[in-house]
Amino acid sequence: MKVSLFIPCLTEHFFPSSGISMVKIFRHLGIDAEYIEDQTCCGQPAFNSGYRHEAVPLAEKFIRLFREKEYIIAPSGSCVSFVKNNYKELNISDELKPALKNISDRIFEFTEFLVDVMKIENLGGEFNHTVTYHDSCHLLRELNIHDQPRKLIRAIKNINFIEMNSADTCCGFGGTFSYKFENVSVAMTEQKCKNIEASGAEYCVGADSSCLMNIEGFLRKHKMNAKTIHIADLLAESLKL
Amino acid sequence: MKSPAPSKTKKLIKEALGNGALRSAVFKATESSALSRQKIIDQIPYWEDLRDKAHLIKKDVIENLSKYLTQFERNCELNGIAVHWASDSAEAQKIILDIAKQNNVTKVVKSKSLTTEEIHLNDFLKANDIESLETDLGEYIVQLNDQIPSHLIIPAMHLSRKDIGELFAKKLGVEYTEDPAQLLLTARKILREKFLAAEMGITGVNFAFAANGSFCVVENEANAHNTLSLPPIHIAVMGLEKIIPDVSMLPYFLKLLPANATGQKSSTYVNFIGGPTGSAYGEGPEQIHIILLDNGRTKILKDPVLRESLYCIRCGACLNACPVYQQIGGHAYGWVYMGPIGSVLIPQFLGEKEGRLSPFLSSLCGACTTVCPTKINLPHHLLTLRSRIVDSGNSKFIERNAIKIWSKLGSNAKVYRLMSRIASFFQSKLFFNSPLRVPGYNKERQFPLIHSEGFRARFLKMNGDKKNG
Ligand code: SF4
Numbered sequence: 096m097k098v099s100l101f102i103p104c105l106t107e108h109f110f111p112s113s114g115i116s117m118v119k120i121f122r123h124l125g126i127d128a129e130y131i132e133d134q135t136c137c138g139q140p141a142f143n144s145g146y147r148h149e150a151v152p153l154a155e156k157f158i159r160l161f162r163e164k165e166y167i168i169a170p171s172g173s174c175v176s177f178v179k180n181n182y183k184e185l186n187i188s189d190e191l192k193p194a195l196k197n198i199s200d201r202i203f204e205f206t207e208f209l210v211d212v213m214k215i216e217n218l219g220g221e222f223n224h225t226v227t228y229h230d231s232c233h234l235l236r237e238l239n240i241h242d243q244p245r246k247l248i249r250a251i252k253n254i255n256f257i258e259m260n261s262a263d264t265c266c267g268f269g270g271t272f273s274y275k276f277e278n279v280s281v282a283m284t285e286q287k288c289k290n291i292e293a294s295g296a297e298y299c300v301g302a303d304s305s306c307l308m309n310i311e312g313f314l315r316k317h318k319m320n321a322k323t324i325h326i327a328d329l330l331a332e333s334l335k336l
Numbered sequence: 337m338k339s340p341a342p343s344k345t346k347k348l349i350k351e352a353l354g355n356g357a358l359r360s361a362v363f364k365a366t367e368s369s370a371l372s373r374q375k376i377i378d379q380i381p382y383w384e385d386l387r388d389k390a391h392l393i394k395k396d397v398i399e400n401l402s403k404y405l406t407q408f409e410r411n412c413e414l415n416g417i418a419v420h421w422a423s424d425s426a427e428a429q430k431i432i433l434d435i436a437k438q439n440n441v442t443k444v445v446k447s448k449s450l451t452t453e454e455i456h457l458n459d460f461l462k463a464n465d466i467e468s469l470e471t472d473l474g475e476y477i478v479q480l481n482d483q484i485p486s487h488l489i490i491p492a493m494h495l496s497r498k499d500i501g502e503l504f505a506k507k508l509g510v511e512y513t514e515d516p517a518q519l520l521l522t523a524r525k526i527l528r529e530k531f532l533a534a535e536m537g538i539t540g541v542n543f544a545f546a547a548n549g550s551f552c553v554v555e556n557e558a559n560a561h562n563t564l565s566l567p568p569i570h571i572a573v574m575g576l577e578k579i580i581p582d583v584s585m586l587p588y589f590l591k592l593l594p595a596n597a598t599g600q601k602s603s604t605y606v607n608f609i610g611g612p613t614g615s616a617y618g619e620g621p622e623q624i625h626i627i628l629l630d631n632g633r634t635k636i637l638k639d640p641v642l643r644e645s646l647y648c649i650r651c652g653a654c655l656n657a658c659p660v661y662q663q664i665g666g667h668a669y670g671w672v673y674m675g676p677i678g679s680v681l682i683p684q685f686l687g688e689k690e691g692r693l694s695p696f697l698s699s700l701c702g703a704c705t706t707v708c709p710t711k712i713n714l715p716h717h718l719l720t721l722r723s724r725i726v727d728s729g730n731s732k733f734i735e736r737n738a739i740k741i742w743s744k745l746g747s748n749a750k751v752y753r754l755m756s757r758i759a760s761f762f763q764s765k766l767f768f769n770s771p772l773r774v775p776g777y778n779k780e781r782q783f784p785l786i787h788s789e790g791f792r793a794r795f796l797k798m799n800g801d802k803k804n805g
Binding site: 100102106107108109110111114115118130132133134135136138140141142143144145146147149150152153156181184232233236237263264265267268269270271272273274275276277278279280281282283284285286308309311312313315316317 | 346349350353659660662663664696697698699700701702703705706719722723724725726727731735736739740742743744746747748749752756759760774776777778779780781782783784785786787789790791792793794795798
């Protein structure tokens, strides 16, 4: 089996290790992971800020690169959902439109792919810490990903998994919302971080780099104890990959 | 804050976030409303079917609005209900004032109605020497405090018990108390007299039935019942979209609305209004008038996508579910409709210039749409409106150009990676490898480090290792 990696901007520049962890896990499972070097941004920031025309060249580039791929996998649900659900809103060239359906059917978020497609819920591995899980909005509400990451986490040996209060409430990031309305965004992040602390977890696991970047940024600035960890990093670490 | 000011939302947000009492009142109230909603819904196994049904009914209504309204008008007239069409606030105000003058009305009682908030009726009547008193407890409190409601269902959500106790002591001269029962008693005493003295009652409309020219008002406090039955004249102000084909469809909404609005299985009172004294219904007031208010609705109707925002039944659930609303409350949105639905309606009602910030006041988390009883795709509409605002030139110059450049550069992988290397260079030379300072983002949050070796470089190295090893 071969998968094609879709590495979103934040993973490429800020959290390359999560992408690498994902690759390690694929290798561990005997899955061949290819990386198309020509890929860039999927266009979500432009689209979500209201710049649909500006998102078109990026989307067209993405479609050209990935149109033939059997599985497109990303360690970030929000970008997956954008490609899957919002590319059809864009005025892309007619020639590329037929490829869109194939891409929508073939693009998966990492945990969704493992659990729903590969039917893998237990990777083995061990992690001696208390963790909680933050439901990223687009994973939960646009891709319906709720149980998949939890199954993978719970299967890790010695891990102590606890649900925090309001795990499914937004962390406040929201892309450009985080600087357009910085104070509101921060108030939301603060609430999220309070819930993480109150849960007693040492790690807040997530499956979307943007939320993790936001939460981690608040935790560090405010010298709180908990840390964030991407689920790919958690799995790779528990398997000592 | 009384006049529309959504373009001032940043200032209003700042005030709200600085008000600890308001924030804790709103946070607690939204949390508990959302919880009691969930409790009820867990007991309704066919909840999703109800939502589907309501969506379809509203879709049919909105697609065929003029047909249903014409039918409604004809049937109202047969029932002896006078129908008035108002294209905007000013027309609606004038119609009400004319009826009041013709009947020498000086005292009006009102029940809770967002549509009348939309046309600023209280202030208008007051300016014309007509006393207009809100009789829903929450609305009464807000009126006493010279404010507009901060929530679609719980008008005084932003106030704590202490605030209300102090308000009553100051404005009504009663002894200070925080006891809700005592406060209620005080208000009741005042309102009872006002009900008896009023010459006109004004209500909104929850659902109107095209097939028989009647309508209903849903409530919990019996104040609407008194408003529409005690005074000799009843005026109902109704947004055009409140029509449904016939009363057989009401049960779906009578399940959805109270569950979503207040976590109740059913509302305490459903008042049906079918005609004045002497009509087939017999027992109504002497005169019943209904004002069909457009005020921008037909403009919204023209848009095949955004017209879905007219499916709203004003249940308020999207406000309680919204983490933005939870932090800032309703007044910060700057208009009578707030929260996710407010952000969708504001630019449509008030224009893209005045409403240029509203659709951006959302993290697009989508919690709103999962609770909406008529399944309005609120985040989708926020996104559509964002692009309309940008296209109409109401975005910031710097942002516009930054995104244009990003889009150009991002189309070329080599340039895209070069940008990252330049940023990482700046980070190491100017910030000595500590996180970049990003104005507008990192007052309270550290910005992450840009890795000089990104994913691509690492992946290639790893692959090289694999090949070599
Ligand atoms: S948009 Fe939906 S959830 Fe929000 S108030 Fe209207 S009907 Fe209720």
